[in-house]
Amino acid sequence: MTTRVGVTVGERLLPLGVTLLAVLVLWYAGTLWLNGPQAAEMLNRAGTDWGAMDFARRAFTMPRPLLPTPDQILVELHKSVTGYPLTNVRNLLYHAGVTAGAALTGLGLGVLLGIVLAAGIVHVKVLEHSLLPWVIASQTIPILAIAPMVVVILGNAGLTGLMPKALICMYLCFFPITVGMVKGLRAADPLWLDLMRTYSAGAATTFWKLRTPASLPYLFASLKVSVAISVVGAIVAELPTGGQAGIGTRLLSGSYYGQTIQIWSALVMAALLSMALIGVVRVAETVVVRQAGAR
Known part of the structure; x- marks a missing residue:
């Protein structure tokens, strides 16, 4: 053994x-x-x-250098993380926290929108043929093209700071949530659905007692993809905002001043942030799916 x-x-x-x-x-x-x-x-x-x-x-x-070595990147990461207070703009953890806040806010909005759309598509047949194609078509627009427009439009409307970045993240991550939840809500055992009808259970009861637990594995599989996409969306959204914090801002300042080591260390921090958030989703999946009794 x-x-x-x-x-x-x-x-x-x-x-x-x-x-x-x-x-x-x-x-x-x-x-x-x-x-x-x-x-x-x-x-x-x-x-x-x-x-x-x-x-x-x-x-x-x-x-x-044009391409820094891994040890140069590690030294820069160590110096940035340990050499400055956590609230200092030179600390990469500070920038990672700002990006994580926008990414998680956008992820929450994307999850809410995706679940609502998926529930509507599953329960209303007309929406499956009228709404789902538009949901798919929305992902063909490059985020680099719409991010500056979203920032400008929302800025003129008085929305600045976190909200424009969160909405861009929501735009990117609601699609996998919608597709995953549509699959998950339809994954309930047909025999159990017939049993619910036999008990004269309503659509709401069937949704919460049967379809929702069956959809949880699909939801968390979509969340693992969406949380990484949301981090990318937050970084992209930080580029045109002209903010003073965030991994995207760190990348932009490094590009302006030719600090390639700073750019690569920010990229590594972005990867570590995505890995950490995916790990949190996995832990939440283990706890929630087990308690809900989903298979």
């Missing part, structure tokens, strides 16, 4: 380790290739003899 567990863990970790090693090798090779010309120019200007090790050291330690 112990041997089998060890083999199982090894089988899981080996592909991950090999993939990570391959990514690191390719990353450092790409850094050497992209930063090489600038590193060679800097060494030539220094007027001293240099060899391969000097060349590699210079390419891997440039203050403004």
Whole structure:
């Protein structure tokens, strides 16, 4: 039994380790290739003899590289997170918190809208043919095209700050929620539906007692996708707002001043934020689905 567990863990970790090693090798090779010309120019200007090790050291330690090394990104992350107070604008956790607030607000609005649309589509046949095609068509519009328009329109209406970003996140994440909930609400066992009709249960009772528990696994599967999309939407929405906080603002300021290490550290923080929120959704799924008795 112990041997089998060890083999199982090894089988899981080996592909991950090999993939990570391959990514690191390719990353450092790409850094050497992209930063090489600038590193060679800097060494030539220094007027001293240099060899391969000097060349590699210079390419891997440039203050403004075209492609920073993973260790440069980790150092920047550590310095940003631990070197400043949590409320300081130089702290990446502060920016991550601002982005997370917009993403979660938009996710909540998207969940509410998606569930309402899904309930209407499932219970009203006309909506399935009239509304669902428009829901699908809404996702063909690039978010980069509509985000500035949404910010400008809502700004003229007096809505600034969190709400424009939350609405953009809602626009991105309501679609998977709607599709997942339509599938989930229809996943109830037909025999149980017949049993509810036998007991003369109304549509509301059937919805809450049968369809809703059956839809929970589909809802949380959609939430795992939507929460990551919502983070992306929040970052995109922060670009045209001209705000002073958020991962998108951090990316924009790094782009203005050519701080590639800052840009990459913000990207890594965005990935970590998405992973953390997905982890929260998974924990909530375990608790809620188990208590609801859904399969």
